[in-house]
Amino acid sequence: MNDPILSLDKVHTHIGQHHILQGISLNMKAKGGATILLGRNGAGKSTTLRTIMGLTPASTGRINFKGKAIENKKTHEIARMGMGFVPEDRAVLFNLTVEENFRLSMIEENEKTHENLNEVLELFPALKKFWKTKAGLLSGGQRQMLAIARVFVCDHALLLIDEPSKGLAPIVVDQLGESLLRIKDKTKVILVEQNFNLARQVGSDCFILDDGQVVFHGLIQDLALDKTMMKNYLGI
Amino acid sequence: MTTQTIAFNTDRKLMKTGLNRIIGIGLFLLPLIWMDLTTYLTLTIAGISLGMLIFLIASGLTLIFGLLDVLNLAHGAFFAFGAYAGYTVLNFFNSLGWIETASLSSSLFYLVAALCAAAGVGALLGIVTEKLVIKKVYGDHLMQLLVTVGVSFVIVEILKIIWGVNDEVVPVPMGFQDSFILYGVFIEYFRIITIILGVGVFAVLQFFLKKTKIGIIVRAGVENREIVKTTGYNISRIFTLIFAAGAGLAAIGGTMMAIFNQSVDPGMGDQFLIFALIVVIIGGMGSVTGSFIGAIIVGLSFNYVAFLVPKMALGVNFMIMAIILLIRPKGLFGKD
Ligand SMILES: Nc1ncnc2c1ncn2[C@@H]1O[C@H](COP(=O)(O)OP(=O)(O)OP(=O)(O)O)[C@@H](O)[C@H]1O
Ligand SMILES: [Mg+2]
Numbered sequence: 103m104n105d106p107i108l109s110l111d112k113v114h115t116h117i118g119q120h121h122i123l124q125g126i127s128l129n130m131k132a133k134g135g136a137t138i139l140l141g142r143n144g145a146g147k148s149t150t151l152r153t154i155m156g157l158t159p160a161s162t163g164r165i166n167f168k169g170k171a172i173e174n175k176k177t178h179e180i181a182r183m184g185m186g187f188v189p190e191d192r193a194v195l196f197n198l199t200v201e202e203n204f205r206l207s208m209i210e211e212n213e214k215t216h217e218n219l220n221e222v223l224e225l226f227p228a229l230k231k232f233w234k235t236k237a238g239l240l241s242g243g244q245r246q247m248l249a250i251a252r253v254f255v256c257d258h259a260l261l262l263i264d265e266p267s268k269g270l271a272p273i274v275v276d277q278l279g280e281s282l283l284r285i286k287d288k289t290k291v292i293l294v295e296q297n298f299n300l301a302r303q304v305g306s307d308c309f310i311l312d313d314g315q316v317v318f319h320g321l322i323q324d325l326a327l328d329k330t331m332m333k334n335y336l337g338i
Numbered sequence: 339m340t341t342q343t344i345a346f347n348t349d350r351k352l353m354k355t356g357l358n359r360i361i362g363i364g365l366f367l368l369p370l371i372w373m374d375l376t377t378y379l380t381l382t383i384a385g386i387s388l389g390m391l392i393f394l395i396a397s398g399l400t401l402i403f404g405l406l407d408v409l410n411l412a413h414g415a416f417f418a419f420g421a422y423a424g425y426t427v428l429n430f431f432n433s434l435g436w437i438e439t440a441s442l443s444s445s446l447f448y449l450v451a452a453l454c455a456a457a458g459v460g461a462l463l464g465i466v467t468e469k470l471v472i473k474k475v476y477g478d479h480l481m482q483l484l485v486t487v488g489v490s491f492v493i494v495e496i497l498k499i500i501w502g503v504n505d506e507v508v509p510v511p512m513g514f515q516d517s518f519i520l521y522g523v524f525i526e527y528f529r530i531i532t533i534i535l536g537v538g539v540f541a542v543l544q545f546f547l548k549k550t551k552i553g554i555i556v557r558a559g560v561e562n563r564e565i566v567k568t569t570g571y572n573i574s575r576i577f578t579l580i581f582a583a584g585a586g587l588a589a590i591g592g593t594m595m596a597i598f599n600q601s602v603d604p605g606m607g608d609q610f611l612i613f614a615l616i617v618v619i620i621g622g623m624g625s626v627t628g629s630f631i632g633a634i635i636v637g638l639s640f641n642y643v644a645f646l647v648p649k650m651a652l653g654v655n656f657m658i659m660a661i662i663l664l665i666r667p668k669g670l671f672g673k674d
Contacts, residue, residue, distance in 0.1 A: 155568055181570035193565050195558045202554050209570050211551075 105169070107132040107260055107290050108154070113163030113173075115153045115314075122149045124314040125163070132259075135306030136282065136291040138322060140336060146314040147294045148190050151262045154292075155187050156180050168259060182209070184259035188266060190294070192245045196238030200229055200248060203237050207252040218255045225281050226251050243270050250278065260290045267297045279303045298336070302326065310335045369642040379523045381641045387529035389637025390536025391598060394591030395610055396617040396629040397539060398584035404624025405560050405580050408472055409479055411486040413588050413614065414607030415493035416460050420589020421596040421606060422501050423459040424452035425508050428597075432509035442527060445513030449531070452593050460589025463493065464582035472581060473574070490607070498604050505603040508596045532594060539587065540630045547626070556580060616659050622672025631670060 108130045115123035123146050130137050139147045152158045154165060156177040165173040172180050181187070194203055208215045223230045226247045232240060237248055250266050266282075267275045275297065282291060282304040295301040301308065302322055310318035310325075312335055318325065325331060370378050395417050402410045431437050431448050440448060467489055475481040514528040547553040559566045559573045566573050595610060596602045617636050621628025636655050644651035662670065 157564060157568070176572075177564075177567040178570050178572045181568055187568040189564070189568070193562065195561050195565060197561050198554065198558060202558075205551060206554050206558050206566070207569055 105132065106130055106166070107168060108292070109164075109166045110150075110154070111164040111166075113150075113153060113160045113165060115149055115158055116161045117149070117158055122146055122158075122314050123153060123160070126150060126311070126314070126316055128309055128316065128319075130290065130292065132290055135286050136293050136304045138301045138305035138308035139292065139294045139311060140296075140301070140308055140325075141311035142335060145311040147311055148264055149314075150311065151187065151264055151292070151294065152189075154180075154262060155185065184257075186253040186256065186258035186261045188250050188253055188261070188263040190264035190268070192242060192249050192269075194237040194240075194245050194248045194252070197236060199234050199236055200232050200240070201234060203248055203252055204255060207255055209256055214257070215255050218257070222251045222254045222281075225254075225277060243274060246270055247274065250281075254281065254285065258289050260292065261285075262292050264294045265296060266293070267295065267300050275300060298326075366638060366642075369646065372646055376522050377645070379521070381645055382638065383523065383525055383529055383533075385638035385641035386634060387532040387536075387637070388598075388641060389634040390532045391591060391594050392610070392613050392617055392637055393536045393630055393633035394539060394594060395588050396614040396621075396633055397543060397626060398587030398591070399614050400618050400621065400624055400626060400629045401543070401587070402581055402584035403618065404626070405556055406472075406476070406577055407560070408476065408581070409482045409486070410472075410584070411483060411611070412467060412489040412493060413486075413584070414609075414611030415490040415497075416463055416585040416588035416607075417592040417595070417610055418602075418604065418607035419463055419493055419497055420456035420460045420586075420592030421602045422497060422592075423589065424456040424593025425506060425596050425602050426501075427452040427455045428509050428511070431511075437509045437511050440511040440513050442513035442516065445511030446531070448511050449514075449597070452597075453590050456589040456593040457586040460592075461582040461586035463589075464585025465578055467585070468578045468581040476577075494604055494607065501602075501604075503604060505601050508600050508602055510597055510600055514597065528597065532598070535590075535594065536630075536633075539590075540626065543626050552576075613655075616655050618669075620659050620662050620669055622666075622669030625669070625671035628669055628671030 106129045108128070110126050110128045113123055113126045114121070126146075139150065141147050149158060153160050154167075156172070156175060156179075160173050163173065164171060167180065167183060167185060170183070172183070195206065198206065204219060205211070208219075228244055229248055229251060232244065237245060240248065246266065246269055250263065253261060253263075266278055270278065279300050282293070285291065286304060291304070293301065293305065295305075305322045307320065308318075308322045308325055309316050310331070317335065318331060369381070373381075395413070398416070399410065399413045402408050402413070428437060428448060431451075436444070437448065471485050471489055472482070475485055510528075514526070514531070517524045517526040519525070547557065555566060555571050555576060559571070559576055563573050591610075592606075595606070613636065617629055617632040619632075620635060621630070621632030635658060639654050639658060640651050643654040666672065
C-alpha cells in the first residue's frame with residue numbers, strides 16, 4: 103500500500119495583498135524516506151508548510167492528508183490527525199522549562215511517549231542537562247534542538263520540519279541527520295533544508311519551489327547530477 | 339560587565355529587597371502607635387479578610403489580563419451578577435426559614451450552595467461574553483476597553499430587569515454571625531471563612547498554573563499561540579475557559595461581598611472594580627501572587643486608616659498605589 107499520505111492540488115495562498123503560493127501541486131508517498139523542499143530564499147517553502155498546517159490557510163486548492171480533505175480544518179485538528187510541525191524560527195516556549203516544553207508536546211502522557219522521550223534525550227543529551235532551565239535561557243542551537251526534539255516524543259504520521267540545521271554545529275547536524283534517518287521508517291518527513299549534504303543523506307525525492315510554484319520534482323540523486331538546475335535554483 | 343560587578347549588583351539588589359520588606363512590615367506595625375494591641379489585632383484580621391474579598395475579584399481580573407492580555411472592565415458587572423445569584427440562593431433558603439436557625443455547619447452548606455450558583459452563573463456569563471464579544475478584540479486594548487464597558491452596561495441592565503433597581507438585604511446564615519474570642523479579640527466566623535477561601539483560591543490558582551498540564555498549555559498559549567495550535571490544542575477553547583474562570587471568580591467574590599455587606603445593589607460592581615484595579619496595579623498586572631499581596635495591603639491599610647482618619651480610607655489606597663508605581667512602575671510583582 104503506497105497511497106499518497108499528503109497531496110496538494112493547485113494550492114494558492116494569499117497573505118494580505120500578496121499572492122504567495124501560485125498553484126502548488128505535490129504528492130507524497132507514505133513510505134520511502136523524507137521529501138525535501140528546496141528553493142531560494144523567499145521561494146515559498148515555509149509558506150507551503152504553514153499552509154499545509156492550516157496556519158496560513160489556502161485561498162483555493164485542495165489538500166489531502168491520509169485520504170481526508172484538510173484545507174478547511176483548523177490547525178489543532180490537523181495536528182491531532184497526526185501531523186507534527188517544527189517551524190523555522192526555533193520556536194520553543196521561552197517561559198517554560200525544557201521539561202515543560204516536552205510535557206506540552208505530549209498530547210497524551212503514556213508509557214509510549216515517555217519511552218520516546220528517553221530515546222530523544224539520549225540523542226540530545228544537552229537537553230537533559232538543562233531539564234529544569236527555562237528554554238529562553240538556552241543557546242540558539244540548544245533551542246533549535248529542543249524545537250526539533252519536542253516533536254519526536256509523539257508518534258506522528260507526518261512531520262513538517264523547516265530548516266532544522268540552521269545555526270547548529272556540524273556535529274549536531276550529524277546527530278540530527280541520524281535522528282531523522284532513524285524516524286523516517288515509521289514517520290514520513292517533509293524537510294525544508296538548505297544544507298544539501300543533509301538533504302541528500304536523509305531525503306529520497308525532492309521538490310524545488312520558485313516564486314510560489316513547483317519547478318522541479320524528482321529523485322535527489324538525479325538533481326545532484328543536474329548541474330544547470332542546481333546552479334539556477336540552489337546556487338550550488 | 340565583569341562577574342564581579344554582576345555579583346555586586348545582585349548583592350545590592352538583595353539588600354534592597356530585604357530593606358524594602360523591613361520598611362513594608364514596619365509600616366504595617368506603625369498604627370500600633372495610635373491604638374492598643376486588641377484594636378490593632380481586630381483591625382488586622384478584619385483587614386486581611388477584606389483583602390481576601392478583594393483578592394477574589396482581583397484574581398479573576400489579573401487572570402484575564404495576565405493570561406489573555408484582555409482589559410476587562412465588565413469584571414465589576416460579573417461580580418455584581420454573582421452577588422445577586424448568591425443572594426437569590428440565600429433568599430430561597432431564607433424563605434424556607436432555614437437561614438435564621440442555621441448552625442455553623444449548615445451555614446457553611448448554604449454558603450457553598452450560594453457560591454456554586456454564583457460561580458456557575460458567572461462562568462456562563464463569561465463564556466457568552468468571550469464568545470460573542472471578546473473573541474473579536476483579542477490584541478486590541480482600546481477596543482477591549484470600549485466593548486467591555488458596553489458589556490458591563492448590558493449586564494447591569496439585565497440584572498436590574500431580573501432583580502429590580504433597589505438595594506436588597508442579604509439574609510446572612512445565623513452561624514456566620516457568631517464569633518469567638520482569641521486573646522481578647524472578637525473574631526467573626528465569616529471573616530475566618532473569607533480568609534480560608536481567599537488563601538484556598540490563591541493556592542489552587544498557583545497549583546493549577548504551575549503544576550498541571552492545563553496550566554502549562556495556558557502559559558504556553560499566552561506566549562506563542564502558534565506552537566500550541568500546531569501541537570494539537572484547541573487554543574480558543576482554552577481561552578474561553580480562562581475567561582469563564584475569571585468571571586466565575588468575580589462572581590464568587592460578589593457573593594462573599596454580598597454576605598459581608600449584608601446587602602446587594604446594582605451599582606456594587608463599579609465600586610469594587612476600582613478596588614480590584616488598584617490591587618492589580620499595585621501587585622503588577624497579570625501576577626496572581628502580586629494581586630494576593632496587593633489585596634492584603636489594600637485591605638489592611640483601608641481598615642487601619644478607616645479607624646484612625648475615616649475620611650482618608652479610600653484615598654490612602656490611591657496614595658499607596660501612586661507611591662508603589664513611583665518606586666516600581668510595573669507594580670510589586672510585575673514583569674518587565
Ligand atoms: N506574513 C507575511 N506577509 C507578507 N509577505 C509574506 C509573509 N510571509 C511570507 N511572505 C512572503 O512570501 C514569500 C515566501 O516566503 P517564505 O517564508 O515561504 O519563503 P521561504 O522559501 O521559506 O524562504 P527562506 O528560505 O528565506 O526561509 C516571500 O516573498 C515573503 O516575503
Ligand atoms: Mg523559510
